[in-house]
Amino acid sequence: MKRDIHLVFLLLLIIGLSLASLTLWKVMASRKQMLDDINTHSLNLTQALSTYSEGIVRQSSMILLGLVERLETEGSGPAQIERLRQLVSRQQSLMPQMSGVTVYDKDGRWLMSSNRPIPAGANSSDRAYFIHHRDDPSREPFIGLPIRSRSTQEWVITVSRRFDGPHGEFAGVVAVTLGIENFLRLFGQLDIGREGAIGLSYTDGALLVRYPFREQDMGRNFSKSPIYAKYLVDRSVGTASFTSSLDGVERLYAFRKSDKLPLVTTVALGRNEALAAWRFEALLSLLVVSGLLMLTGFVGWMLIRDIRRRVAVESELRVAQQQLLDSNQKLAHLALNDPLTGLANRRCFNETLDVEVRRAQREKTSLALLMIDIDHFKLFNDTYGHPAGDACLQEVGALLAACVRRPTDLVARYGGEEIAVVLPLTDSAGAAVVAQMMLDRLKEKAIDHRASPFGRVTVSIGIACAAGAELDGWQVLLDHADGALYAAKRLGRNRLHGG
Known part of the structure; x- marks a missing residue:
């Protein structure tokens, strides 16, 4: 019976997803086609208007040429x-x-x-x-x-x-x-909608004419607008979509730079206006599909209701099983995590290090291990008390864990004030970067420790790293990291050593 419910759900899901996907595909394809048609139409308009503008300038130039020749001759x-x-x-x-x-x-x-x-x-x-x-x-x-x-x-x-x-x-x-x-008489004969605009400007962005005409636009420069600052840098014709700096209306722009004159022709259509027909069609499609989905869902609900009447006991058992699984997960978490810091515990560290050493040997990859010790931690406990020491351990543990971001890395409380970090697929340079980040973060945090010569909580870090062929076992890598840690402490603490 449970299988029957799943089959009904699966059938409803397939029908719903199929209808929704088909409708979404149709709506988005229709939108893309409409935008392509708008861009093509606008580019054709820019070509016609550019030719019109060039013709006027050329005609004017010919008149001027004849007059200049007469003036210079006569x-x-x-x-x-x-x-x-x-x-x-x-x-x-x-x-x-x-x-x-x-x-x-x-x-x-x-x-x-x-x-x-x-x-x-x-x-x-x-x-x-x-x-x-x-x-x-x-x-x-x-x-x-x-x-x-x-x-x-x-x-x-x-x-x-x-x-x-x-x-x-x-x-x-x-x-x-x-x-x-x-000049704008021809522009006004073109249907560009209430939010549309046509412009002619210099290639440096200085506006010559704009339809619809607004006197406050005269003398404006649009060199900072996206068309001039972004699109016209490497091409002479194209389309774009952005919000106008003149009136705040989002428009679909088509632009064309003249090949013969320093002029740019722009045709802009209001985006909302241009897509109004598409939105109506999309809304109609969504209403039809929503109705079909509701009808399908109602039929499916009737079937599921009848099936559920026969599986009430099975449902209660499933809830009880889930509760048991949750309890097991909590127990597993407690078994592998340190209760004070929330980091992985010693057992989890040993198992993970053993697995990663075997993987590094098998795949011949690098493996790095950081052994970290909080400097003068006994003095911290003696000065501030054990509750403050526990809080310090929690804060330092959280800070160190934040420096390790990959899912395969592990930060564990090794014991007392010692913390270990396993870094698979990491060479000595990478391990040093992580260790230095930990030192820098602790310095930024500046946890007060007046009994320390540094005046704040610091750590010493020992680094051990080996490639797969050089790994003799996890204990050898751990001994090297311990040795590097003791060397860091001998050299004055608050530092990293090894690699």
Whole structure:
């Protein structure tokens, strides 16, 4: 009848584990597939947005290149500037992201503004892009950080080039301003959820644009964020998951570094939002499986209840047997452990040392033995009394046992104030490390012993170690450890000796 109960339990367990495992596997596989799909979709978006951003910058650079060539060929007189204004007005309709084109002379004064009349005394010599071109002879375009336009008061990004005079000297700057609102128009057409975000930034972490747009984000630098500090160090494209430093929302990130420009495109989806459909599906699966498990459990309970009615006496006998086993275990523990310190006793030590010596001889491995004696322990008892001596033995025993961590090691009370430590698979160097740790721990503990010349409780440690082929028996190893212990005591105590 007991076997019948076990079979019912086993059947219920197999059914329950099978259903739970299958459901868990299905739920986790579905989650992984959804995350993979989200990452693939986000990486595709970063590719499209990176191409879009590169196209805008490239288009702006081409416009600037044509204007710079005209300025350097025809000059920057009023007639030439007027022709440039007409040229820009014809091109502006081809690039809706462009807010305007501005030409500055070598001192930062405005020579032309395509989108409004030039304000009196307008000067942009303090702008970062102007300073860059003035101080850097490079002819390459420069993408500036977001600034508030002085002509329209909107937030813009500048793409600029320098133009030179007849003798190669700096003559001024031509800048295309890209309105962030127009730049983000395409971003806003993408469904990234309420917690999603799209960003375009420099490779050094300086933010250029972010959707949804927040004015307080302008000028921020994300070089300390995980994407820049961890992921972009050794790769140019990838995915990650972490909590945003902007708003504290956990997001799934996809990022891509441009091959041609110092730009990084990032697409982030709110993790909770992205996994909402998966959570609903998982919850539905868990509800169905829970119902099946409850039904199976109810049927099994009915069967077990009927069986248990016939095995009540057997159950009581099993309890009595278990109590007897527990009592035997306690007796075995008392037979092998020292009642004062809780360490293994002399009998356990002798049996263990004999077994380990035989194993070391058979397997040709090293075996180390530490013999430890508490220095001036009789003076401790005479000074503080035997109850304090017992407490000292307990404290020292616990401290030494804490220095030995492997299950195969044994710390035993050898007798009186002597403690022995068996260290299988340990050479002399390893045994010395353990012994030194014991000395250091006792020094840190600083148990008061005013009758000792050291002013605290100390121990002397003798070390004996031999390989399997050198072991003649446990008594020889024990004699060597005893000899090393006496040598440590002769040399002044509070030390280790031997090895």
